[in-house]
Amino acid sequence: xxxxxxxxxxxxxxxxxxxxxxxxxxxxxxxxxxxxxxxxxxxxxxxxxxxxxxxxxxxxxxxxxxxxxxxxxxxxxxxxxxxxxxxxxxxxxxxxx
Amino acid sequence: xxxxxxxxxxxxxxxxxxxxxxxxxxxxxxxxxxxxxxxxxxxxxxxxxxxxxxxxxxxxxxxxxxxxxxxxxxxxxxxxxxxxxxxxxxxxxxxxxxxxxxxxxxxxxxxxxxxxxxxxxxxxxxxxxxxxxxxxxxxxxxxxxxxxxxxxxxxxxxxxxxxxxxxxxxxxxxxxxxxxxxxxxxxxxxxxxxxxxxxxxxxxxxxxxxxxxxxxxxxxxxxxxxxxxxxxxxxxxxxxxxxxxxxxxxxxxxxxxxxxxxxxxxxxxxxxxxxxxxxxxxxxxxxxxxxxxxxxxxxxxxxxxxxxxxxxxxxxxxxxxxxxxxxxxxxxxxxxxxxxxxxxxxxxxxxxxxxxxxxxxxxxxxxxxxxxxxxxxxxxxxxxxxxxxxxxxxxxxxxxxxxxxxxxxxxxxxxxxxxxxxxxxxxxxxxxxxxxxx
Numbered sequence: 001x002x003x004x005x006x007x008x009x010x011x012x013x014x015x016x017x018x019x020x021x022x023x024x025x026x027x028x029x030x031x032x033x034x035x036x037x038x039x040x041x042x043x044x045x046x047x048x049x050x051x052x053x054x055x056x057x058x059x060x061x062x063x064x065x066x067x068x069x070x071x072x073x074x075x076x077x078x079x080x081x082x083x084x085x086x087x088x089x090x091x092x093x094x095x096x097x
Numbered sequence: 098x099x100x101x102x103x104x105x106x107x108x109x110x111x112x113x114x115x116x117x118x119x120x121x122x123x124x125x126x127x128x129x130x131x132x133x134x135x136x137x138x139x140x141x142x143x144x145x146x147x148x149x150x151x152x153x154x155x156x157x158x159x160x161x162x163x164x165x166x167x168x169x170x171x172x173x174x175x176x177x178x179x180x181x182x183x184x185x186x187x188x189x190x191x192x193x194x195x196x197x198x199x200x201x202x203x204x205x206x207x208x209x210x211x212x213x214x215x216x217x218x219x220x221x222x223x224x225x226x227x228x229x230x231x232x233x234x235x236x237x238x239x240x241x242x243x244x245x246x247x248x249x250x251x252x253x254x255x256x257x258x259x260x261x262x263x264x265x266x267x268x269x270x271x272x273x274x275x276x277x278x279x280x281x282x283x284x285x286x287x288x289x290x291x292x293x294x295x296x297x298x299x300x301x302x303x304x305x306x307x308x309x310x311x312x313x314x315x316x317x318x319x320x321x322x323x324x325x326x327x328x329x330x331x332x333x334x335x336x337x338x339x340x341x342x343x344x345x346x347x348x349x350x351x352x353x354x355x356x357x358x359x360x361x362x363x364x365x366x367x368x369x370x371x372x373x374x375x376x377x378x379x380x381x382x383x384x385x386x387x388x389x390x391x392x393x394x395x396x397x398x399x400x401x402x403x404x405x406x407x408x409x410x411x412x413x414x415x416x417x418x419x420x421x422x423x424x425x426x427x428x429x430x431x432x433x434x435x436x437x438x439x440x441x442x443x444x445x446x447x448x449x450x451x452x453x454x455x456x457x458x459x460x461x462x463x464x465x466x467x468x469x470x471x472x473x474x475x476x477x478x479x480x481x482x483x484x485x486x487x488x489x490x491x492x493x494x495x496x497x498x499x500x501x502x503x504x505x506x507x508x509x510x511x512x513x514x515x516x517x518x519x520x521x522x523x524x525x526x527x528x529x530x531x532x533x534x535x
Contacts, residue, residue: 040372073375
């Protein structure tokens with residue numbers, strides 16, 4: 001169990017939230033032009049980061065709003081929380097979304 | 098470790114190579130003979146060699162699947178110049194962290210064939226390896242708690258039987274006869290309406306499976322190198338040529354990745370992206386009690402699975418923690434949910450105390466089926482994505498992966514489990530199809 005600082009409600013227990021995987025995945029601009037390999041890459045292939053992961057969470061049993069989290073998957077420590085649509089914090093710019 | 102020279106000088110004088118060539122056969126006679134020497138002359142079960150600069154095949158990952166792969170490469174394909182590299186100790190990852198359930202009651206033909214092959218290999222494994230893996234075919238029961246559960250269960254049992262695998266339906270009364278401690282009251286929140294039973298399914302000693310394969314592989318000349326972490330992959334053009342490790346560079350034209358939760362990390366070293374995500378899966382055991390629970394029970398709806406080990410502990414497991422992690426631990430609310438389910442099914446266990454709880458990192462693919470496959474890099478093979486249900490597949494996984502590496506083409510058993518299926522769309526969707534979220 002760890003704490004997540006919801007940008008709308010403040011720090012709450014992880015059990016109130018639901019994780020939804022890698023953040024900043026880009027929806028294809030021209031889906032009709034995508035090859036099968038590109039579709040597979042968009043739909044299925046993931047970084048599965050061991051280290052600092054940029055991911056999406058939803059405060060399911062709270063405000064029910066979505067936001068992004070930077071968390072270290074080696075320790076579960078939440079490093080940063082930022083809103084949907086925002087870029088990762090500048091100190092995490094080196095991490096490939 | 099040995100009492101060198103005091104009583105019997107023999108074991109200390111043996112070099113590593115000599116040990117491998119003179120593997121002691123375990124038998125009642127060997128036991129009696131060694132009893133006369135106060136059990137101080139047992140050989141080590143496998144050597145602990147320093148890595149050679151070059152091998153024909155390197156297996157990265159010394160869990161059950163990796164050791165089985167090395168064993169079958171040596172035994173079935175005559176390739177013995179093999180290193181198994183393990184970053185910790187063999188069998189210390191998911192092999193030693195699972196709930197030891199073995200079954201083959203899968204819905205889809207591809208999965209049924211793979212898991213049934215494994216079950217058949219398990220049936221002869223203690224004899225074959227001359228190592229008691231304590232395989233106990235005590236039966237696995239999958240409970241149904243609603244009418245739709247029952248319909249789904251019947252469909253599965255019929256599909257499984259059509260694949261020639263034993264499976265049958267039990268009524269609530271039959272369940273109660275087999276397992277008197279289970280709560281079959283119609284008043285309960287999730288009443289038990291029936292179950293499927295695979296009698297040939299059961300449990301085995303997970304450590305012994307790793308140790309047995311390690312000893313078997315070692316006796317064929319395979320080098321098992323522990324405390325050796327792979328830190329990089331060496332490529333030349335489109336071919337793999339070796340690995341960088343904490344014990345130096347080791348070269349090989351063929352490398353098989355069998356690293357469960359760390360499959361993506363190792364594949365990324367070779368520049369390959371995989372459709373895998375790693376999650377913690379928790380399990381736990383209770384204090385030991387007298388025999389009370391004669392089979393394995395799994396419930397998808399209330400979500401817990403439980404069996405009683407030969408030591409008497411109740412071995413418990415359930416679902417994953419939902420977030421990506423490599424921490425080998427999980428959150429308490431997942432434990433709480435699973436124990437709630439346990440007490441719902443078995444009120445008698447409410448006063449049982451837990452003694453150990455742990456997590457393992459499982460790599461889950463989008464269709465919850467494994468990847469046993471060649472890759473775009475020549476000589477680079479992946480065996481992963483077993484998710485939460487890999488232990489039961491240990492022999493079949495190693496057997497078919499050995500074929501894939503030796504022949505550079507998949508066996509018909511693992512041909513459907515390629516990496517290409519995520520491009521072609523020929524997925525093997527076992528998320529809901531396995532008898533429990535596995």
